Amino acid sequence: xxxxxxxxxxxxLIKMDVKHFKDYLSWLYYQYLLITCSYVLEPWEQSIFNTVxxxxxxxxxxxxxxxxxIHVRLAVxxxxxxxxxxxxxxVAPMS
Amino acid sequence: MPRYxxxxxxxxxxxxxxxxxxxxxxxxxxxxxxxxxxNGVCPEDRILNGGLYKRPFHEAFEETPMLVxxxxxxxxxxxxxxxxxxxxxxxxKIEKCxxxxxxxxxxxxxxxxxxxENFYTRNLYMRIRDNWNRPVxxxxxxxxxxxxxxxxxxxxTFKFTGRVIKGVINMGSYNYLGFAQNSGFCAEAxxxxxxxxxxxxxxxxQEMGNLDKHEELEHLVxxxxxxxxxxxxxxxxxxNSMNIPALAGKGCLILSDELxxxxxxxxxRLSGATIRIFKHNNMQSLEKLLRDAIVHGxxxxxxxxxxxxxxxxxxxxxxxxxxxxxxxxxxxxxYKAYLYLDEAHSIGALGPNGRGVVxxxxxxxxxxxxxxxxxxxxxxxxxxxxxGSKVLIDYLRKHSHSTAYATSMSPPVAEQIITSMKxxxxxxxxxxxxxxxxxxxxxxxxxxxxxxxxGFIIYGNSDSPVVPLMLYMPAKIGAFGREMLKRHIGVVVVxxxxxxxxxxxxxxxxxxxxTKEMLDEALSKISEVGDLLQLKYSRHHFVPLLDRPFDETTxxxxxx
Ligand SMILES: Cc1ncc(COP(=O)(O)O)c(C=O)c1O
Numbered sequence: 001x002x003x004x005x006x007x008x009x010x011x012x013l014i015k016m017d018v019k020h021f022k023d024y025l026s027w028l029y030y031q032y033l034l035i036t037c038s039y040v041l042e043p044w045e046q047s048i049f050n051t052v053x054x055x056x057x058x059x060x061x062x063x064x065x066x067x068x069x070i071h072v073r074l075a076v077x078x079x080x081x082x083x084x085x086x087x088x089x090x091v092a093p094m095s
Numbered sequence: 096m097p098r099y100x101x102x103x104x105x106x107x108x109x110x111x112x113x114x115x116x117x118x119x120x121x122x123x124x125x126x127x128x129x130x131x132x133x134n135g136v137c138p139e140d141r142i143l144n145g146g147l148y149k150r151p152f153h154e155a156f157e158e159t160p161m162l163v164x165x166x167x168x169x170x171x172x173x174x175x176x177x178x179x180x181x182x183x184x185x186x187x188k189i190e191k192c193x194x195x196x197x198x199x200x201x202x203x204x205x206x207x208x209x210x211x212e213n214f215y216t217r218n219l220y221m222r223i224r225d226n227w228n229r230p231v232x233x234x235x236x237x238x239x240x241x242x243x244x245x246x247x248x249x250x251x252t253f254k255f256t257g258r259v260i261k262g263v264i265n266m267g268s269y270n271y272l273g274f275a276q277n278s279g280f281c282a283e284a285x286x287x288x289x290x291x292x293x294x295x296x297x298x299x300x301q302e303m304g305n306l307d308k309h310e311e312l313e314h315l316v317x318x319x320x321x322x323x324x325x326x327x328x329x330x331x332x333x334x335n336s337m338n339i340p341a342l343a344g345k346g347c348l349i350l351s352d353e354l355x356x357x358x359x360x361x362x363x364r365l366s367g368a369t370i371r372i373f374k375h376n377n378m379q380s381l382e383k384l385l386r387d388a389i390v391h392g393x394x395x396x397x398x399x400x401x402x403x404x405x406x407x408x409x410x411x412x413x414x415x416x417x418x419x420x421x422x423x424x425x426x427x428x429x430y431k432a433y434l435y436l437d438e439a440h441s442i443g444a445l446g447p448n449g450r451g452v453v454x455x456x457x458x459x460x461x462x463x464x465x466x467x468x469x470x471x472x473x474x475x476x477x478x479x480x481x482x483g484s485k486v487l488i489d490y491l492r493k494h495s496h497s498t499a500y501a502t503s504m505s506p507p508v509a510e511q512i513i514t515s516m517k518x519x520x521x522x523x524x525x526x527x528x529x530x531x532x533x534x535x536x537x538x539x540x541x542x543x544x545x546x547x548x549x550g551f552i553i554y555g556n557s558d559s560p561v562v563p564l565m566l567y568m569p570a571k572i573g574a575f576g577r578e579m580l581k582r583h584i585g586v587v588v589v590x591x592x593x594x595x596x597x598x599x600x601x602x603x604x605x606x607x608x609x610t611k612e613m614l615d616e617a618l619s620k621i622s623e624v625g626d627l628l629q630l631k632y633s634r635h636h637f638v639p640l641l642d643r644p645f646d647e648t649t650x651x652x653x654x655x
Pocket of ligand 1: 332356408412477
């Protein structure tokens with residue numbers, strides 16, 4: 001019995017959290033509408049705007065996902081070539 | 096002067112630094128003050144102005160936060176892009192153009208409708224047009240009824256639903272003293288006069304339209320203003336735009352405040368005089384123009400100017416600022432120029448006796464050469480007046496287009512003005528008028544204080560019943576108006592071209608007819624919408640305690 005009560009309370013809590021979270025999201029979306037002026041755009045314009053924005057962001061994220069690791073590796077190699085070379089050679093004879 | 100370019104707003108500095116960096120922008124009365132002076136304990140007031148001001152003069156124009164300015168420009172950028180897209184679609188006939196367009200057979204003519212200049216109206220204003228010209232169907236008192244309407248083509252046309260939104264709290268009408276009534280002694284007196292004289296006059300003042308009511312009104316106005324004579328007109332706008340040309344002409348110089356009302360601007364342009372603009376309420380700027388005018392005279396010929404006329408307003412209706420009249424008068428006397436003071440918003444609303452800015456500063460009305468004002472605001476009537484010396488008024492009676500060619504004021508309106516003015520003067524034997532003037536001052540201070548406490552950016556003088564609340568972003572103009580009406584508060588929102596492009600605002604007009612409950616209700620709704628739209632931009636709350644200067648007379652948090 002107790003278990004179910006607890007369970008119910010947890011569900012209610014989660015529900016409340018979900019509700020708050022939803023409210024928060026819709027508030028966030030409203031702010032987004034206001035700041036980007038999508039608020040005054042007609043629906044089809046809004047969808048164009050959102051599509052363009054989402055595409056741009058997706059492209060940025062994708063390209064950073066693809067290219068940043070490569071660049072980082074290259075950079076690491078480059079710098080280790082400059083600073084790390086000597087270090088390695090001094091380590092080698094000791095072992 | 097009070098406009099800050101955004102570049103001037105150094106984020107994250109203490110106020111003292113900000114003020115120093117903004118130089119003259121923030122300096123009020125010559126002291127390092129920002130209008131946030133504790134209870135007006137300010138010995139500088141007197142010392143620094145050579146005793147010009149008899150009361151503390153607090154005006155605040157908080158600078159636009161940098162981030163807000165950037166976002167606002169970004170918003171306009173996005174809207175402009177979409178405007179181009181829509182214009183492109185219209186040009187290719189993909190979308191129907193609802194705007195006025197050139198006729199097909201006149202295609203190669205010079206465009207009649209200036210297509211590009213209408214860009215703003217067509218593509219930006221149209222999107223939020225539902226916030227303006229809402230039809231009101233009751234007396235515009237402290238509460239109004241508004242006809243509900245809807246649009247199914249994105250604000251190009253409106254249809255009525257047949258319902259009425261009742262009891263909307265009116266925070267928009269210039270009903271400062273609450274004389275916009277359909278009952279009470281003013282309305283009764285007007286009704287009696289309507290029965291006696293009828294509604295129209297059908298002639299001009301110079302011909303058959305000079306009624307005894309007009310004469311009575313003019314004597315009363317002269318007495319009210321404390322001047323020798325006065326002349327009244329049927330329309331306030333025409334009072335300005337038709338009388339300035341009678342007073343100035345070719346070879347004259349008009350010095351006009353940059354934020355003057357359209358009627359003053361039009362009058363100045365019609366007069367044919369040279370017009371020079373000084374920065375809003377900036378006495379250094381005015382003095383420089385005056386000195387240059389005296390030193391250099393007219394361009395090319397270097398003859399002295401025939402006369403120099405300074406045009407200022409009492410309360411500026413978009414900024415809520417009050418003219419620095421004592422300084423203007425001092426300058427005018429020093430350089431022997433004439434002063435034209437438009438008291439449209441200040442007459443009735445300012446001063447312990449409700450007699451406008453002159454009363455507010457405790458000055459002599461005879462120091463102002465031409466006292467102009469309107470009856471449309473505090474008196475709940477219509478029309479305008481000019482007061483001044485007998486010579487001036489006699490001259491205007493002969494030379495003004497408004498007297499010669501415009502039909503004179505409707506008698507019931509004249510009666511409304513007479514009764515309300517007598518009430519303000521106390522000539523009706525009651526203290527009702529005085530109470531209203533005091534109530535207005537109290538409401539104004541309360542409303543302004545509460546809004547500032549809530550963290551909104553409020554412009555203007557702490558005594559001005561015009562209260563601009565800054566919105567900045569274009570989408571928020573529309574959202575604010577709609578959300579407020581949803582909550583049964585009627586407000587006026589203002590954007591470009593009435594204000595600079597980024598400084599969109601909502602403008603409240605406090606009235607003596609607002610009760611404390613109404614103001615509290617309006618304030619709580621404003622706060623609610625302010626939270627929803629994130630309008631509480633003011634950063635004056637976040638002054639870290641240690642950063643605050645110890646000197647009492649400099650910055651303090653806003654408190655009364
Ligand atoms: C400063 C000023 N002058 C003149 C007028 C015009 O007065 P009216 O509305 O009576 O024509 C106004 C009106 O808003 C005003 O604000």
